[in-house]
Amino acid sequence: MKFKWKRRTYTLLIVPDAAQSVARVRLSNIVVFGALAALAIFVIASLAVYALHLRSIVITQQLRTELTGSSQHYAMTLSDKEQTINQLQNEIIKLSQQTKDMKTRVDEMTKLENDLKSISGKGGAASASGSGSGQAAASGEGSQGGAFVPVSNSQIDELSASTSDTLAQLSQQLTELQSSMSETKQKVLEQQHLLRITPTLYPTMTRTVTSPFGYRIDPINGMPSFHSGIDFGAAAGDDVFATADGTVVSVGKDASHGNNIVISHGQGLKTWYMHLSKSLVSEGDNVTKGQRIGLVGNTGRSTGAHLHYELIQNGKSIDPKPYLQSMKE
Ligand SMILES: [Zn+2]
Incomplete structure (x- = not known):
């Protein structure tokens, strides 16, 4: 357009x-x-x-x-985050229960150790150092239930703090237990050693005593006399055993004692074995409790095969019987 x-x-x-x-x-x-x-x-x-x-x-x-x-x-x-917090709080609760269980066990161990200490002698047990708070042991594995009572953050904080305290106590208790146990171990070792060097063993297989320690009528001359040892009615050739650990201090032969061996056990104790047909050790030998040291015989001043066994304490003959009796028959 x-x-x-x-x-x-x-x-x-x-x-x-x-x-x-x-x-x-x-x-x-x-x-x-x-x-x-x-x-x-x-x-x-x-x-x-x-x-x-x-x-x-x-x-x-x-x-x-x-x-x-x-x-x-x-x-x-x-x-x-809430879930994580709940999980962590549950972990704290579990940890506190485990700590309680552990405390109970350590308390029991402490008690056991105290018993052991009193058994091993000497030091009286210093009674379970107030540890036994006697909580019921073992968290029951059976059914559980009850009303749900929610837990506040401050309660969890308290629980966490008390668990931490308990763990610190446990650590202290374990340290004490450790030193106490090594002390007890030392005592037990000492006792073991003492037992090894104490003449508690019978020197022959037979326990028949033909003449005890003490006054008697002399079997050869019929005169009143003092028997300074024990005669065991063993057969000729029977084994003679060292009655404790020790060192052979003399192996000899004379008209009175026949073939004889003296062993020193320390602590002022010696044992003397007489009238042997044969000695199987030499002077200076270290012998152990129960070791075969000779054979029964009829040498020296003797009316027949037997073992005259004598125990000497600080140079003086004493009755060996109480020592032997301390052994289980
Ligand atoms: Zn005798």
């Missing part, structure tokens, strides 16, 4: 119903184009506003989605 810009006028006819007269409005082309331009601007502006509105809706939607997502994330993190 050709469009020539000229000053023109347009007439707008307004035709009402029936017999009324037609109204005429004369408009210049400037006014018409101005009106059209204004309309176009209005439409464009409306569209722009509408587009902005749409965009804001989309952005709002996006933000809402993001917000929901992150709040879900935080909710999950929070629940994870």
Whole structure:
């Protein structure tokens, strides 16, 4: 369409119903184009506003989605943390129960050690150092139940602190137990040694005593005399045993004692074995309790095969019988 810009006028006819007269409005082309331009601007502006509105809706939607997502994330993190805290608190409870059990056991061990100490002699047991708080041992493995009573953080803190205290006590108690036990061990070793060097063993297999220690009528000359040992009615050739650990201090032979052996056991004690048919050890030999040292015989001043066994304490003959009696028959 050709469009020539000229000053023109347009007439707008307004035709009402029936017999009324037609109204005429004369408009210049400037006014018409101005009106059209204004309309176009209005439409464009409306569209722009509408587009902005749409965009804001989309952005709002996006933000809402993001917000929901992150709040879900935080909710999950929070629940994870709560779960972790619950687990840790349960661990503390378990640990405190285990600590209690351990304390009970250590208390029992302390008591046992005290018993051992009193058995091993000498030092009176210093009575279970107030440790036995007598908790019921062993956490029952049976059914459990009861109302649920939630635990506060401060209660857990207290439990944790008391568990830590108990563990410190345990450590101290174990240290004491350790030193006490090594002391007891030392005592037991001493006792063992003492037993080994004490002549408690019978020197022959036979326990038949043909002549005890003490005053008697001499079997050879019939005169009153003192018998300084015990005669065992063993047969010739029977084994003669060292009655305790010791060192052979003499192996000899003379008209009175015949073949004879003297063993020193320390602590001022010696044993003497007489009338042997044969000696099986030499002077200076270390012998052990029960070791075969010679054979029964009838040498020296003797009326028949037997073993004269003598115990000497600090140079004086004493009755060996009480020592022998301390042994189980
Ligand atoms: Zn005798």
